[in-house]
Structure formats: structure tokens, C-alpha cells
Amino acid sequence: MGFDLDGLRAAVAAHGQVTRVVIAAIRGSSPREVGAAMLVWQQGQSGTIGGGTLEYEASHAARSQIQDRVLGSHALGPDLGQCCGGVVTLLSEVYDATRLAALDHELIVRPVRAAADGAMPLAVKRLLASARSQGLRPTPQLVDGWMIEPVHHPEVPLWIWGAGHVGRALVDVLSPMPDFSITWVDTGPERFPSDIPQGVTPVPAADPALLVTHAPVNAQHLVLTYSHTLDLGLCHSLLSHDFAFAGLIGSATKWARFRSRLAALGHSPAQISRISCPIGDPALGKHPQMIAVGVAAQLLRRDMTEDLRKDHRA
Structure with a gap:
């Protein structure tokens, strides 16, 4: 800090x-x-x-x-x-x-x-x-x-795809954390709440997947739109781009179908395995705030692990 x-x-x-x-x-x-x-x-x-x-x-x-x-x-x-x-x-x-x-x-x-x-x-x-x-x-x-x-600058670019109940809960939980620079994407301005926290950049886009190429390659992504079609398009675009972390909301059944469809789009099993699904801690439950708490813990554990690896390499 x-x-x-x-x-x-x-x-x-x-x-x-x-x-x-x-x-x-x-x-x-x-x-x-x-x-x-x-x-x-x-x-x-x-x-x-x-x-x-x-x-x-x-x-x-x-x-x-x-x-x-x-x-x-x-x-x-x-x-x-x-x-x-x-x-x-x-x-x-x-x-x-x-x-x-x-x-x-x-x-x-x-x-x-x-x-x-x-x-x-x-x-x-x-x-x-x-x-x-x-x-x-x-x-x-x-x-x-x-x-x-x-002077503090947020150093972890985090892109949240979707401004529904879970997206809003994630922004509420993650925006106070000083290291995240959050870009929040959904299909239209009406999808966002009127009170967006400081430091969060809302981006309405009719086709969110087209924005993936604008994300830095060290960005972390959370995909949780209202549409499985949008989610699949985002996963496809992310695998065609690059990222530090990508997480997809969903069940084991959804992820099995997505793996099959992403393979049909030309992605290898090793590439597809880079996407984490489900995100968070399913044991905590499916309430939006419970999902958000689990996802926040997942991201923080990941960042701490990366910091330890950097210290070890140094």
C-alpha cells in the first residue's frame, strides 16, 4: 500500500x-x-x-x-x-x-x-x-x-464481465481492495447500478467479446453475464487473446458443455484448462454475496501465491 x-x-x-x-x-x-x-x-x-x-x-x-x-x-x-x-x-x-x-x-x-x-x-x-x-x-x-x-496505483487489472446480481456483489466486495483496478463490462448502460464505486470503470458494449483485445495480457477476468452465449463468446475470445487468470461462473454441467464447444472452436485441452470453472467456493452457497466472498478469497490466494513465487525467483 x-x-x-x-x-x-x-x-x-x-x-x-x-x-x-x-x-x-x-x-x-x-x-x-x-x-x-x-x-x-x-x-x-x-x-x-x-x-x-x-x-x-x-x-x-x-x-x-x-x-x-x-x-x-x-x-x-x-x-x-x-x-x-x-x-x-x-x-x-x-x-x-x-x-x-x-x-x-x-x-x-x-x-x-x-x-x-x-x-x-x-x-x-x-x-x-x-x-x-x-x-x-x-x-x-x-x-x-x-x-x-x-503514491499508490492499483497494479492488478481485473475485468468483471456482467453487471447482474453476482457482478454487483463482486464489485461491492472487490472494489475496496486497493490493488485491483476494475473494468466492469455489460451490454448496455441500463445494466449498471446508479452508484458505481470509486475506481471502477463501467464499460457498456453491445458485443462485450470485442473488448477482450483491449484488456492487458496480465489482466484477471471473471465471466458471469446473463447469457451462456455471451459467456461462451468471452471464453473463446480470452483463449484467443491472453490473460493472467480467467474464471467462469457455472456448474460442472455448464463447464462440460463449454469445454466441448471450446474444443470445437479449435482450442486445445491445455488451453481450455486455463479457465477456472466454477469460481469461488461452491461450499459457501449460491447467494450472490457468498459467491463474491468465495471469488475474492480465490483471487487473493492466487495473488499471494504469485508474490511468493516472485520472491523465490528473486
């Missing part, structure tokens, strides 16, 4: 002045990781730094904050009566449209203490130079009184 600049922009546009509270450092155990953040305004908040009492106290302080920037440490056990036992350092910063305009960067680096308002420390310069020379994004961290956070 990094600095969610788009989310902050949206909150400032909707609520005016907003205080961003981020975990800047941790000693011992903590309910969330460094870089976890929440946005607080007078009548509400979004995001979470976890911890129950920690978040409650931080939200209350953020609403009455006068200074532009406050850095403070909280001993979770002695100060807040929590069981984690660690010490969490929070950075709270007040943003409005004027201050937000200065943050349009890929990397946000700023001093967080009055004593650190001078030149950038050598340790910070070295870390930034090393990250840039290697083409790596530094992790969120507090270094010699300076906070370093990369």
Missing part, C-alpha cells in the same frame, strides 16, 4: 478539509502495518488504521487538529488499554484543495517534525537514490524525521 492520492482528492472534493492519519512507524505488535491510513472529516471517515481504541482516539484528535502536521507515538497497552503491546507512531496531516495540489508526484517525501524542516537528511537521499536507480518503489517508512510514501 502507498499514499492513496486519488482517494484523498475525492475526499477533499466531497468534504473540503480532510485529515489523513497514517501509521508512520511501529515498535512491537500493531493492529495494522506501516503505511495503513484513514481519512477523517467532521462528519465521517474512510479507511482504517485498526486497533479499535487507537482509531477512535486518533479520529477524535484529527477532527480537532489545528496544526497542519502532528506526529505522535501511542503505547497501545499503557496508553490505550489494548492487548497488542506495541508502540505506534501516527502522522496526522490536514489537507485542503490548495495543499493537495502540491502532491501530484509518484513519491511523496516530507519532513514531519519542526526540527526536520531543513535540508533532506543523507539517509533519505541515499534511500531515494537507491530506489530510483533500481526502479523500485520504497516501502512507506519514517527516516530521520522524514516520511516517505510512494
Whole structure:
């Protein structure tokens, strides 16, 4: 996770002045990781730094904050009566449209203490130079009184084909997850709900299969339209294109028929086996939200496995 600049922009546009509270450092155990953040305004908040009492106290302080920037440490056990036992350092910063305009960067680096308002420390310069020379994004961290956070960009393109009950449940469950960039496709604008979550791009298309070639080859796909004919056309197009993952909603009977029809369209058994069907966890049931929870778990397990493989290869 990094600095969610788009989310902050949206909150400032909707609520005016907003205080961003981020975990800047941790000693011992903590309910969330460094870089976890929440946005607080007078009548509400979004995001979470976890911890129950920690978040409650931080939200209350953020609403009455006068200074532009406050850095403070909280001993979770002695100060807040929590069981984690660690010490969490929070950075709270007040943003409005004027201050937000200065943050349009890929990397946000700023001093967080009055004593650190001078030149950038050598340790910070070295870390930034090393990250840039290697083409790596530094992790969120507090270094010699300076906070370093990369601007967050969703890195997993996810295409959801179908805006029916299951499609809507999937968008509700998956859109808050920070790493998914969701493209949502159906046959017409009337198929979509009026309130589409931030970060989800709805695309009405009379023939959805024609859009497959516009999807990046590293995209993940969930096929669940209202029509088996549309589903089959999408599977055919996906196998003729490329993808990181493709899942099809359906029963074992539907998948047996699709395998036969895809083979007749010229796809080999090895190619066809790249499509997962059914998706999710059938043991959870067929309610749209139950399907969505199972699919979300499937995608997250897959991404975690891929990350472990990359770490092993590195």
C-alpha cells in the first residue's frame, strides 16, 4: 500500500478539509502495518488504521487538529488499554484543495517534525537514490524525521464481465481492495447500478467479446453475464487473446458443455484448462454475496501465491 492520492482528492472534493492519519512507524505488535491510513472529516471517515481504541482516539484528535502536521507515538497497552503491546507512531496531516495540489508526484517525501524542516537528511537521499536507480518503489517508512510514501496505483487489472446480481456483489466486495483496478463490462448502460464505486470503470458494449483485445495480457477476468452465449463468446475470445487468470461462473454441467464447444472452436485441452470453472467456493452457497466472498478469497490466494513465487525467483 502507498499514499492513496486519488482517494484523498475525492475526499477533499466531497468534504473540503480532510485529515489523513497514517501509521508512520511501529515498535512491537500493531493492529495494522506501516503505511495503513484513514481519512477523517467532521462528519465521517474512510479507511482504517485498526486497533479499535487507537482509531477512535486518533479520529477524535484529527477532527480537532489545528496544526497542519502532528506526529505522535501511542503505547497501545499503557496508553490505550489494548492487548497488542506495541508502540505506534501516527502522522496526522490536514489537507485542503490548495495543499493537495502540491502532491501530484509518484513519491511523496516530507519532513514531519519542526526540527526536520531543513535540508533532506543523507539517509533519505541515499534511500531515494537507491530506489530510483533500481526502479523500485520504497516501502512507506519514517527516516530521520522524514516520511516517505510512494503514491499508490492499483497494479492488478481485473475485468468483471456482467453487471447482474453476482457482478454487483463482486464489485461491492472487490472494489475496496486497493490493488485491483476494475473494468466492469455489460451490454448496455441500463445494466449498471446508479452508484458505481470509486475506481471502477463501467464499460457498456453491445458485443462485450470485442473488448477482450483491449484488456492487458496480465489482466484477471471473471465471466458471469446473463447469457451462456455471451459467456461462451468471452471464453473463446480470452483463449484467443491472453490473460493472467480467467474464471467462469457455472456448474460442472455448464463447464462440460463449454469445454466441448471450446474444443470445437479449435482450442486445445491445455488451453481450455486455463479457465477456472466454477469460481469461488461452491461450499459457501449460491447467494450472490457468498459467491463474491468465495471469488475474492480465490483471487487473493492466487495473488499471494504469485508474490511468493516472485520472491523465490528473486
